[in-house]
Amino acid sequence: MSGRAAQRIDLRGMVLPVALVAAAELLVRSRGLRSDAIAAPSEVLLAWLRALVDGTLLSATAETLACAVAGLAIGFTLGVVLGTIFGLRGLVDELMEVTIEAIRPIPPVALIPIALLVYGFGYRLEIAIVVFATLWPAMIFTRTAIRGIAPRLFEVAKALELSPRERIFKIVIPAALPQIFVALRLSAAISLIVAVTVEVTANTIGLGHEMMMAQSSLHPDLMLALLVWTGVLGWMINAAMLLAQRLLFPSSIAERTGEAAR
Amino acid sequence: MRRARLATLAASFLVAVGFVLLWQAIADARLVSPVFLPGPDRAWSALVDGFQNGTLIQKWTGTLERMVYGWLLASALGICVGALIGISQAARAYLSTTIELVRPLPASAAIPVAIAFLGLSESMVLSVIAFGAVWPTLLATVHGFSTVHPRLYEVATALGMSRLAVIRKIALPHSMPDILAALRLSLTIALILSVVGEMLASRDGLGSWILLAARSFRSQDLFAGVILLGVTGFVSAMLLNLVEAWLLRWRSEGRR
Amino acid sequence: MDGTGDGTAVTAEADAILELKGAGLIIGSREILRGIDLAIAPGEFVCVVGPSGCGKTTLLRLLAGLMLPTAGEVTYRGAPVRRASRDVAIVFQDYGNALLPWRTAAANVALPLETMGLARDERAARVETLLRTVGLEGHGEKFPGQMSGGMQQRVQIARCLAQSPSVLLMDEPFGALDAMTRQGLQDEFLGLVAQNSVTTFFVTHDLEEAIYLGDRVIGLLPNPGRVGIALDVGLPRPRNQLTTREDPEFLRLRRALFDFIARAEA
Numbered sequence: 001m002s003g004r005a006a007q008r009i010d011l012r013g014m015v016l017p018v019a020l021v022a023a024a025e026l027l028v029r030s031r032g033l034r035s036d037a038i039a040a041p042s043e044v045l046l047a048w049l050r051a052l053v054d055g056t057l058l059s060a061t062a063e064t065l066a067c068a069v070a071g072l073a074i075g076f077t078l079g080v081v082l083g084t085i086f087g088l089r090g091l092v093d094e095l096m097e098v099t100i101e102a103i104r105p106i107p108p109v110a111l112i113p114i115a116l117l118v119y120g121f122g123y124r125l126e127i128a129i130v131v132f133a134t135l136w137p138a139m140i141f142t143r144t145a146i147r148g149i150a151p152r153l154f155e156v157a158k159a160l161e162l163s164p165r166e167r168i169f170k171i172v173i174p175a176a177l178p179q180i181f182v183a184l185r186l187s188a189a190i191s192l193i194v195a196v197t198v199e200v201t202a203n204t205i206g207l208g209h210e211m212m213m214a215q216s217s218l219h220p221d222l223m224l225a226l227l228v229w230t231g232v233l234g235w236m237i238n239a240a241m242l243l244a245q246r247l248l249f250p251s252s253i254a255e256r257t258g259e260a261a262r
Numbered sequence: 263m264r265r266a267r268l269a270t271l272a273a274s275f276l277v278a279v280g281f282v283l284l285w286q287a288i289a290d291a292r293l294v295s296p297v298f299l300p301g302p303d304r305a306w307s308a309l310v311d312g313f314q315n316g317t318l319i320q321k322w323t324g325t326l327e328r329m330v331y332g333w334l335l336a337s338a339l340g341i342c343v344g345a346l347i348g349i350s351q352a353a354r355a356y357l358s359t360t361i362e363l364v365r366p367l368p369a370s371a372a373i374p375v376a377i378a379f380l381g382l383s384e385s386m387v388l389s390v391i392a393f394g395a396v397w398p399t400l401l402a403t404v405h406g407f408s409t410v411h412p413r414l415y416e417v418a419t420a421l422g423m424s425r426l427a428v429i430r431k432i433a434l435p436h437s438m439p440d441i442l443a444a445l446r447l448s449l450t451i452a453l454i455l456s457v458v459g460e461m462l463a464s465r466d467g468l469g470s471w472i473l474l475a476a477r478s479f480r481s482q483d484l485f486a487g488v489i490l491l492g493v494t495g496f497v498s499a500m501l502l503n504l505v506e507a508w509l510l511r512w513r514s515e516g517r518r
Numbered sequence: 519m520d521g522t523g524d525g526t527a528v529t530a531e532a533d534a535i536l537e538l539k540g541a542g543l544i545i546g547s548r549e550i551l552r553g554i555d556l557a558i559a560p561g562e563f564v565c566v567v568g569p570s571g572c573g574k575t576t577l578l579r580l581l582a583g584l585m586l587p588t589a590g591e592v593t594y595r596g597a598p599v600r601r602a603s604r605d606v607a608i609v610f611q612d613y614g615n616a617l618l619p620w621r622t623a624a625a626n627v628a629l630p631l632e633t634m635g636l637a638r639d640e641r642a643a644r645v646e647t648l649l650r651t652v653g654l655e656g657h658g659e660k661f662p663g664q665m666s667g668g669m670q671q672r673v674q675i676a677r678c679l680a681q682s683p684s685v686l687l688m689d690e691p692f693g694a695l696d697a698m699t700r701q702g703l704q705d706e707f708l709g710l711v712a713q714n715s716v717t718t719f720f721v722t723h724d725l726e727e728a729i730y731l732g733d734r735v736i737g738l739l740p741n742p743g744r745v746g747i748a749l750d751v752g753l754p755r756p757r758n759q760l761t762t763r764e765d766p767e768f769l770r771l772r773r774a775l776f777d778f779i780a781r782a783e784a
Contacts, residue, residue: 013359037378098274099281105495107454109469110488112461113476117484118298189366197370197454201461202473208370215374223374227367234366413615416584420602421633421681431629435620512620512661 039221048225064195064206067123071130072191079138087146108133108194112202121204126195133194134187141183145176178249185241192234300482308482322490324467325456332391333452337445340396344403345429369394369455387459394455395448402444406437442506449498535560535717536685540590549742550576563718565732567725569783573743574721578689582608607683611690613670617662623673624658630681648676668699685717701759725775729768730757737778747778
C-alpha cells in the first residue's frame, strides 16, 4: 500500500464532517431558518470569537479547568495512595473489599446534592465530585499494576535489604508507573467530563453552566460554539496526555493497555 | 480454598459494618450537623418508609427504566455501527474521522443542545443517555472485529460464508469479551446520565428525588436515595458479570 | 486463460485434479516461487518438502486459492483457481487460530455443514460420524481450550472432512505436536484418506514423514522456490511405522532426500 492510498483514505474521512457543516450552513442561510436550537456554522464561529474577545470563553474555561485539575490532583493522588496500600498489603485489601465495593458503584452525580448541601454552589462542589470520580480508576489501576509486579523484583528488594520507603520509591512505583500513567490519562478525561457534568447539572460556574445559560436565553450560536469548544478541549487534553505517554513510556506495554483504556 | 474466601469476605463485611457503626457514632455525637449527615438509622428508616408508601419504588423504577432503555438503545447502535465499520473498509474510511472528532465530547455537554431540540422531555434524557453510552460499545466492537485472526477469515472464505454469517458466527463471538466489558462501562454511563437527566428535566426518578430532598434539607431521604443508586450500580454490574461469565464460559473452561 | 480438461486427455497429466502450470509468485521485489509445474492425480498423496523459506506454504496457499499466482496458472479440475472453495479443504498448522474457541468441538465441525444448509438433525448425525472417524467420539462437547494439541488438530481435520472435499491441503499439520502424537495421527490420517479416497497435498519439513505418507515426494529449492526433485514412493500400502521405515526402499529415498536438502541448504 503506497502513501497515495493512505492519503486517499484520509480525505474520505473528511467528507462527512465537511458535508455536514456545509449543509448546516446552507440550510440555515437559504431557508432563513430562525430557530432556537440551530445556528449556522458561520454564526457559531462568530459567537465563539465574541466570547473569546469579551472574556467569557476564557474565564469559563479557566473555571472548568481549575476544578478539573484540582479535583484530578486530589483524587488521583488519593487513588494512587490507596491503590498502593491495597496492592502491597493484601490483608488490608481483602478487609476493605466490601466497603470499597459498596461505595464505588455510587454514581458520582448522585453525590451532587450532598455536596450542594455541604458546600453550596461554586468550586468546592465541583472539585469534590471530580475527586470522587477520579479516585476509583486511579485506585484500581494502581492496585492491579502493583499486584502485577513480578515477585522477582520483591526478592531483589529483600536481597538488597532496602528499607520499606526505598522499596516503594525505587522498585514499586517505577515498575507500576506505565500503568499508573494510563490511569492518569483515563482520570484526566474523566475529570473534564465530570466537571462539565456538574456545571450542566447544578453549578453556577464553568463552560457547562455557560452552555445552559446560552440555551435558556435562546442563543444557539453561543451554545453550539461552547459545545464545539468543549469538544476541542477534551480532544486537546487526550492528545496531550497521549503524547506525554509516548514520550515518557515508549514501550509497547503501556500502549496496549492504553488502547484498551481509551 | 472456598472456605478461606468466605472467611475473608465475612471479615470484610464486619469491617464495613464497623464503618457503619462509626458513621452512627459520628451522627449521634453531632460531630457533623444532621442537616448534612443523617445517621444510618435515619437513612434506613427513610428507605423503609419510602418503600412502604411506594414513592421510592416509583422513583427507582423510573430511573431503572430510563437507564435500561437508554443503554439498550446505545448498545444496539454501538454494535451495529461498530460491526459496519469493522467489516467494511469503506465505512471505516468515511466514518472514523467523524467518530474521532465527536468522541472526546462529554455527553453532558450535549445536554443543552438536546434540551434545545427536545425540551425537558423523556426523549431528551434518552437521547443524551444513548449519546453518552454508545462509545464504549462502538469502540469495543470495532476493536474486536479488527483483532479477528486472519486465519479465521480465510476459513470463512474457504467455506463460502456470507458477510452476515461471518459477522454472526465469527466476528461477533470473537469480540464478545471486549463488547461485554464495554457494556458494563456503558451501563455505568447510562446510570449517571439517567440521574443527570432526571435532575435537569425533573423527570420522575431518583435523580430528581434526591435533588429535591437536598433542597428541602431532608438529608435522610437524600441519603436513602443515594444508597439506592449505589445499590443499582452494584446490582447491575453484578448481573452483567454473571451474564459475561455464562457467555464466556468457553474461556474459563479452556484454562487447562 | 481457461482450461477445458474435459476428457480429451493427451497425456496422463490431463487427468490431474489439481495442477500448477509454470506457476510463479512475485511479491514486491521478491520472487517467492518460479516455474512450478506439478500435476496431482485424483486420489494421489503428494508430499512437499524443502528447507525453511523455500515457499512450501506459499505453494499451498496458491493451490488453496488464498493467493493468486503472478505468473503461470493454477487449475482445479481444469478451471483456474480464483478463490478458496469448499471443495479444496485446508488444514492449517496453527490449529489454535483455525478453530473457533467459543464453539465446542462438535459445533466447530458443524460450521461447514451450516453453510452448506443442512438441517439440524442431519448436521448432528454427520458431526457424530466425523468425530468418530477422527477418534474424538464423546469429546464433542469440549471446547478447543480444553483439548490437547493433537485433539485440536483432529477437530480441524474433522471440520475439513465435513466439507466433503475432493482435495485436502495440509500445511505441516502435525508439526506442532510431539513425536508420539504425530506418529499416531499419521497412521490415523492414512486410514482416513484411504477410506474417503481424498486427494492430498501435504507440506512438511519432516522428510521421513513425507516418505512414510506419500505416493510422491516433491522437494523444493529455495530462493526462488522451484521444484528440485520429484521422487516416486514405491512402498506398499498400508504403511506401518515399524516395517515400512525399515524397508530398504524407504532408506534409499530417505538418503536421496537428505542429500537433496543438504545441497539445497548449502
